[in-house]
Amino acid sequence: MIYMDNAATTRPDPDALRRAEIYLTEKYFNPSGLYREGFELNKELDSARKNILSCIADEEIFDLIFTSCGTESDNTAVFNFGRRGNIVTTAGEHSAIISTVNEQKNRGVEVRIAPLNGDSTVNIEALLDLIDEKTSLVSVIHVNNETGAINDVNEIARLAKERNPRIIFHTDGVQSFGKIPFRMQKHIDLYSLSAHKIGGLKGIGALIFKKKLLLRPFIFGGGQEKGRRSGTENVFGIKTLEYACEKKFKNLKADGERLVGYKDLMERELNPSIFRVISPKNSSPYILCLSASKCRGEILLHMADDEGLVIGTGSACSSNSKTRYSRVILASGYDEATADTVIRISFSPETTREEVEEAVKILNRSAKKLADKMV
């Protein structure tokens, strides 16, 4: 099986699993335990926290809490800082943001959605125009999970704070953390990340936040994470994140360059009479979003699956028009007919050139077969 749906989840990194195994078998203690073993484990958690944080942020200014996933991190950001006035966000957000701001809308907070450019990056001018003195939170996705489009969030945060210095700026970095070179600058206040997109375990995420911010919990209990997020820590999961991070950031540049090569190869070799690239130039090396003319994305996905290639799709065989087409693809200006044909190939550093070549063959073959039937 060739796995190319790494933007959905990655295979847990075997090295990270092996190294973290000791936290299942020997160091299984509760980090809140008052005995020496618990205390030491707690210190190890703090060192993991620092190691992960330092990959993209200055430890003197920022701190990090562990959560259960990227979605929880996004929810924590919105429910903490999008509570009054208005929230400004983009049409390119993951549903972890869109659904959460919609919940805030039901609770009386105004929500303003900035449109996207044709390349699915946010229209910065339009976004800035939505910010006013009542804006409490601005949230802009770093790398779009469907097209791989990259928003320059440091710059956008700077410009946003020029409009209103009191806003809190959040970015969903789930598809960028450990994948593209990036450091948080001072204008970004909050950053969400997830372990299982980079070889860590599912069930672990984190929210990086400025130390000066008062982060209120919405999970109460034993006071873990300095009271900001209670619940016994998933030490094993956290350690897989730490080890996966270590590897990812060490090879960030080399991995990125190799994957860009794979993307180019695919773009070159895929049948041009069927496939059209949706991902913009300079998008994430990890995501290649395509439209396959006359081929409904999900059908192509099933056909590729039957041939041993696992990919993602932006559309679904859904009778509900609201869930049928990708919001992001439509917001980027594509029509429903195109949105119906979108597939997403997403790589990991484990992806090999041979796999890419084989995937091209399978996609060309399946799409041709399907397109012929659609005539």
Place this chain on the structure above:
Amino acid sequence: MEKVIIIRYAELFLKGKNRGYFERAFSNNIEKALQGISHELIKTSGRYLVENFDVEETEKIVSRLKKVFGIHTMSIALRVSSSMADIAEAAKSISRKKGRFKVETHRADKKFPMHSVEVSAEIGGLLLETYRGLSVDIHEPEFTVYVDIRENGTTLVFSEFFEGPNGMPVGTAGRGLLLISGGIDSPVAGHMIAKRGMKVDCLHFHSYPYTNMQAKEKVVDLAKTLASYEGGLNLYIVSVTKIQEAIHEHCAEDLMVTLLRRFMFRIAERLAKNTSHQCLITGESLGQVASQTIEGMTSSNSVVQDLPILRPLVGFDKNEIIERSVAMGAYEISILPYEDCCTVFLPKYPAIRPKMNYILEEEAKLDVDGLIKEAFETIEKIEIK
């Protein structure tokens, strides 16, 4: 004082000489529904009693019995010896503490020393003395305490009637094969026919890779919902992908649905004969969609040679069907947005009143037998308990 559940049956009492057959099926179905819960099922005159069960399981038992066709009503009762002191004690323990009430007594044991009216008056009086918040209202009571004095020296005291699903015991009216989609209608059609006592199994057509696995899983869930009223059923799944592709390739676009349905009915009849089903059942409702016109139905009927096709919903409005779907517990599953039939091949303008000549002409372009044979090779059987 012991808790028992009284089961009163629906139309069984109409049955004459074959009543025993119906009663056996009925009690078997009850036993099947209560599998895994320790209990005893006792037949008494005109009713059944569930007894010797763990009182903690009462709610579970009632909820399972609510799905056994043939049950008219149920009551959770206290069984005591037929002495006024014990009856009074039971009445006190089930009575509300305040409100308007009455006591209604039924005396099957004609040797009991008091008349029904006297028993009601005495028990009512005791309740009034016990709870100051009570007042008697025999015309519009807020609740009623029922006292049922049986012939065997015991009395059942209860205050509520739970509605059963009515109908006839499943298995007493033959076997039918339901063409089930992932929509709202077909499970309702199956439920209605099962309610009349027929053992209904299901046949579903899918067209992977044009439809997804979730759509198939949704049908399994719908079949499970129907199965919960029947004590299990068989779900057959057949792929019509090749048939859809062949129609798309060779035939007029506007006949896709008409021709596909003719294939489905042919496959259904052949399967039904192999599996000893005596009829086909569909959820068609006249005029609901383009294929459910009288012409569409005529076209489908004409390929079925020997079996009757039951269409219990034919005269129903969509709203009526939805009400029944909600009541049987299928609606939430039916409205999940997975397509059960591939829409990529659906014509923009399907033939609403296709002429038979036209249909036959187009169908002649296909290897009908070959395609059906191929479809049969994909058959999958899922036994739902």
